[in-house]
Amino acid sequence: MRILFDHQVFSWQSYGGISRYFAEQLRWLKSLGQDVFLPEHFYSENVYLREFPEFQRDSLTSFSFKGKKLLQNILGRQASLTAIQQKSPEVFHPTYFDPYFLKTVEKKGIPFVLTVHDMIHEIYGHGSQSLFSLDAHVVENKRILAEKAAAVIAVSENTRQDLLRFCPQIEPSKIRVIHHGNSMISSDRLTLSATITRGETINFPYLLFVGQRKAYKNYTWMVEYLADLLRSEKDLQLICVGGSAFDKLERMQLERLGITNKVRYLRVDSDAALADLYSHAVCFIFPSQYEGFGIPVLEAFACGCPVVLNRASSLPEVGGDASSYFEEENPGSLESAVRLILEDSVFRKNLVEKGRERAKQFTWAKSAAKHLAVYQSIAN
Numbered sequence: 001m002r003i004l005f006d007h008q009v010f011s012w013q014s015y016g017g018i019s020r021y022f023a024e025q026l027r028w029l030k031s032l033g034q035d036v037f038l039p040e041h042f043y044s045e046n047v048y049l050r051e052f053p054e055f056q057r058d059s060l061t062s063f064s065f066k067g068k069k070l071l072q073n074i075l076g077r078q079a080s081l082t083a084i085q086q087k088s089p090e091v092f093h094p095t096y097f098d099p100y101f102l103k104t105v106e107k108k109g110i111p112f113v114l115t116v117h118d119m120i121h122e123i124y125g126h127g128s129q130s131l132f133s134l135d136a137h138v139v140e141n142k143r144i145l146a147e148k149a150a151a152v153i154a155v156s157e158n159t160r161q162d163l164l165r166f167c168p169q170i171e172p173s174k175i176r177v178i179h180h181g182n183s184m185i186s187s188d189r190l191t192l193s194a195t196i197t198r199g200e201t202i203n204f205p206y207l208l209f210v211g212q213r214k215a216y217k218n219y220t221w222m223v224e225y226l227a228d229l230l231r232s233e234k235d236l237q238l239i240c241v242g243g244s245a246f247d248k249l250e251r252m253q254l255e256r257l258g259i260t261n262k263v264r265y266l267r268v269d270s271d272a273a274l275a276d277l278y279s280h281a282v283c284f285i286f287p288s289q290y291e292g293f294g295i296p297v298l299e300a301f302a303c304g305c306p307v308v309l310n311r312a313s314s315l316p317e318v319g320g321d322a323s324s325y326f327e328e329e330n331p332g333s334l335e336s337a338v339r340l341i342l343e344d345s346v347f348r349k350n351l352v353e354k355g356r357e358r359a360k361q362f363t364w365a366k367s368a369a370k371h372l373a374v375y376q377s378i379a380n
Contacts, residue, residue: 004089007076023048028368118292181364278303301355
């Protein structure tokens with residue numbers, strides 16, 4: 001079956017959840033014998049595409065400038081339109097919400113599938129109207145494409161429900177829930193220094209936070225209500241991975257709470273290094289108020305790391321009974337959940353075992369097979 005993914009997310013995302021999702025679909029659909037492909041040439045700095053040398057892609061320039069990735073995306077439209085017109089795909093799957101392709105696929109009679117990863121822009125009002133923002137019209141474009149798509153894939157039941165809440169005009173029967181898989185390979189608790197290559201010294205024990213820290217990610221709330229625990233446990237640290245280094249406001253919070261020397265930012269450049277950090281952590285804490293799915297939960301499970309989750313959005317759907325939960329309206333429940341893992345080795349071991357088993361339920365192989373079934377159901 002001929003399946004075309006377009007350039008969009010690969011043009012503007014060097015790495016991240018959405019481009020990893022599409023790269024995994026490429027890999028596993030190919031393993032199922034499908035002819036899945038990208039446009040012949042477009043500009044991209046995406047790290048996951050390095051595994052697919054058959055796809056031609058280069059960075060627009062070797063240096064960065066404001067609007068570079070937006071320009072790469074705009075230039076990539078023609079490559080994708082050419083592929084639609086000349087390569088005769090049976091199904092088209094855009095990788096984001098730019099509706100540039102609508103007239104072409106309608107004229108060619110090619111059905112398309114849309115994946116909705118979350119409704120963050122709708123819920124939190126994200127979406128700058130500035131010239132250089134790729135999010136400027138994401139809410140409206142998502143609605144238009146979801147209405148016109150032959151099928152819509154939601155990455156969780158929670159996302160499906162949110163999509164229907166914000167776009168009630170969409171036919172519910174065409175929305176299919178397909179969970180993500182996990183790309184992380186456990187390091188089997190190797191020596192931590194073997195994969196951290198920046199000369200960093202890691203002190204034990206430590207709690208782990210992974211990802212961006214702004215707004216709904218709830219990082220500052222987490223720090224506020226972990227401060228007592230960090231102060232009372234002499235050796236305990238909190239390591240933050242992902243995003244950029246702490247900004248002025250974050251540093252001021254740590255100073256106010258008296259835990260500047262207990263919380264640190266660590267830059268990690270590989271999945272192997274991140275897996276190593278997961279495998280040695282006391283636990284992974286995911287305090288986010290909203291996630292469309294929450295891939296880091298699966299990453300922690302796969303690496304034998306106990307997981308502490310906010311009981312919110314899709315996180316219980318992914319974490320199941322393999323996670324420990326806190327209630328944001330009861331801030332003390334966060335410290336209680338972490339302290340239980342610190343002090344009860346039997347409880348911790350039970351979470352690790354349940355997490356490894358739960359991770360097996362979410363695989364990219366299963367995800368790709370379900371994607372293929374959707375493609376086959378709508379193909380002309």
